[in-house]
Amino acid sequence: MQKTQVSTPSNRTTIIERLREAGILAILLLGAVVFSFTVPSFFSVDNAINGIGLSAAINTIVAIGLTYVIITGGIDLSVGSTAALAAVIGADLMQRGLPALLAVLIALAVGAAAGLINGLLVTRVQLAPFIVTLGTMTFYRGLALSYTGGQPILSLPDGYKRALGGDVLGLPIPLIAALLLVAAFTLILRYTKTGQYILAIGGNAEAVRLSGINTSRYITLTYVISGMLAAFAALVLIAQLGAAEPILGSGWELSAIAASVVGGTSLAGGKGNVVGALLGALLLSMLQNVLTLLGVQAFYQLLATGLIIIGAMVIDRYTRGN
């Protein structure tokens, strides 16, 4: 970065950032309008909610945690495996007759513990987050597979399926949960000390540490949040599916990173927002939805998703100016 000794109008960066956030929203809305006229059966409340919103919900929940981790300058590749581990343990406990609420809490604790291990390896042993979570991604998957012997856990309790997989006022609960979590984690990032420290650590961890702040604690916390949200996303998913598979969540890390980054979170850390992750997830889901409606083959859908991610980065590069 260039050292700038030049004073320029003060709020320039924040305005540009707002515009960029609005930019993603604009692309999303523009896309929706265009597709409404060009793609048959795209324009319907049902498609908007169940075709796009619901499928974006899971990704959004995972992407919130990932956004926090990425803001500190880290990465969490283990979210998919963490999700699988939490899902099979939760499902197994329910099948054994444990009350669903207790099983959910235990599954969330499993996710938190998985995140805690990541966080401690990053902060105490000072390993690179990429390496740590690459390792645990494999390890947690191995745990999930060994726990079930590779078999899916079927027939979850109906009450549980209704509670997390049902509707309220016509809105699917996973979507409501995702929106509430987006709101909560946006507020935390903006209006709490913890959120401000997480942002500051991403900007310059050493400066924050030398200000007398226990940076390790905050960094670890982001991994715990990421693990817990991955576990929660998995619980929501198995309520919809009615079964928990140990291979659940493969590739989640990539779609969540994509949603975060398309939403304006910088992989270099220090900058990012949760609403952006939601918009990013919606954009990716909408694209997939349209291609499916058009009967485009899955291979081509991958091409389009890849282009969106790169396109978003190119736009980011040029709107940032320097």
Place this chain on the structure above:
Amino acid sequence: MTELLSAQHINKSFSGVHVLKDVQFSLRAGEVHALLGENGAGKSTLLKTLFGIYTPDSGTLSIAGQPVTLHSPKDAQTHGIAMIHQELALIPELSVAQNVLLGNEGKEVLNYAQMEARVRPFLAQVGLTAAPNTPVKRLTIAQQQMVEIARAVARQARIIIMDEPTSSLTTHEIEQLYVVVRELTASGVGIIYVSHHFDEIEALADRVTVLRDGNYIGTVDQKDVTQDQLVTMMVGRELAAQDAPEDRTPGAVRLDVRGLNRAGVFEDVTLQVHAGEVVTLAGLIGAGRTEVLRAIYGADPISSGQIELDGQPVPRLSPAVMMRRGVGFIAEDRRHQGIVPDAKVSVNMMLTSWAKGLVSVREADMRRSVEPQMQALGIRPANPNQTIRRLSGGNQQKVILGRWLAAGCGVLLIDEPTRGIDVASKADIYRLVDELARQGVAVLMVSSELPEVLRLSDRILVMREGRLAGELSRAQASEERILALATGAQTHAKDPSIHAV
């Protein structure tokens, strides 16, 4: 004398802010032309314009009498301009020879022996004794700088821009730099020299150009002006005379360090700082001063030793613990260890206050705490929402000082309080340190600027090779005595009034 470079009526704006206003500058063959101005005066912008990083909005630039437009540093280099950056731009893993010849290696298949042979004369010219195959990361900062200069010479640069070349050098290394600069000018190279140190300008410069707030103030022959006249040109007013503060009266011991060791870095450091006292760790770069300061704050591990604050032992050292016990710390490397560059001034200032629970993150709350500090410290622009990266070095330093003032501290550890900042901010920071001491804060400082050490300190502890080499009271202290202790020179060690440890 031939004119190597001439810039006329240069204007440059960024987002509507006029940073260079009708500035002129010229460089003759064989001269050192110093560029002087406070931070934010437009020096860096002018240098970057001359080096092709920025293109001026209007104005003409001629090199050797020919009008040119520089679109990139590469353009500048083809016109014989080289820049020695403030932050060195070498590749640490590559050898000296590879760095000197970077982009100019010859054939696709590298012939290391031949490359090393090619660079030897250039290294000799800048007085660098390191072997050409040494990786640059093993060199000292001063040696690395010589590699950069050798690279400029290898490219046959006729115009060399040096942006604060001495900011990380010891006195001895600065002398060596002078020799190299004089040899370069003797061979007809013109040097544009930026420094905040008047003694360097006095020693080297033929002419001096002063900028203030982006305006061209004037160009003078160095021999014809006094330091005071230059300062007046820079700040537009006369600074209060830099006389020593009256004696302060130290109170009880606040910081008590006993037998602090870090294997291989420093050993057996025992010192005390009283309330209302400013104690300085002086010594050469590499003597272990910064390391001691960081260890006291718990930023780096120690092998053994004990620290007491106000008579209470601190069982486990860490920045978080020390902060809570009322110890503040300002690191040497402001950019990497002080500021969160992309965060607002208010956030940068409130980091510690938040942790202490003094201020919430609500904007209104922060304003109430930040604005009085900004006013007291004279931070400009007086906008708490400004991104700190856009402030000058002096203002950034004041924000970090404000961080500890807002949070309150009984002991303040400051490493190089005025490194790379302008004269006016320097005076402000001296005043603030003095005020803090008067309020009963115990200040332990590391500084390599001897006039600063002499001006601020009640006591001076001199380190040499990881150990305390001696102590000087304010009355005993002089530049010569500090240097004698720091280098281990014999002459002054015999002086009975100085007790060597």
